[in-house]
Amino acid sequence: SAVISQKPSRDICQRGTSLTIQCQVDSQVTMMFWYRQQPGQSLTLIATANQGSEATYESGFVIDKFPISRPNLTFSTLTVSNMSPEDSSIYLCSVGTGGNTEAFFGQGTRLTVV
């Protein structure tokens, strides 16, 4: 299994500002995934990040709001832009190595927007 380090672990931000979340993996992985988990809800996929190409966003999520970088095979960032209280969630980075392999998660970033 991959070891995934995500930071910050939590933050309280003012509305209208942006926060960048970092995800570092201890091994090279092809695909990295960003999920959001709103209070009391399950995980919703925001986008899939493939190294060397633009991220693929799920319905309801746009690049202007959630820009993603994937500069190499071990690192990705997700930015939550122009935040509002509705963005208060846990954001999770996940990796998968293809085929039938499982998805492993970082420890998550708990974001509160005030």
Next chain:
Amino acid sequence: QKEVEQNSGPLSVPEGAIASLNCTYSDRVSQSFFWYRQYSGKSPELIMSIYSNGDKEDGRFTAQLNKASQYVSLLIRDSQPSDSATYLCAARPAGGYQKVTFGTGTKLQVIP
């Protein structure tokens, strides 16, 4: 229609009993199935994966898969208070780097 469905619970079982968690999925191309445990405020932790019809056992956990009925279950034997958490069922299509779709989770409470 949700792709992966679970009863939200809470499911309450006494300590030492068997907890049975159920999940159905609608997408017939789903080939890989996972159970994650999530403690409050923590990220999901993988506890079981299953790919073939039948049972798969790992310690106190048994995952069961029936692709004809599109049904996945997780049994926890000798339930402990430390098993109290939300259990997420997830499904993934075969091939390549397909995304994992999660159910809404079942909250399990093990009563001492």
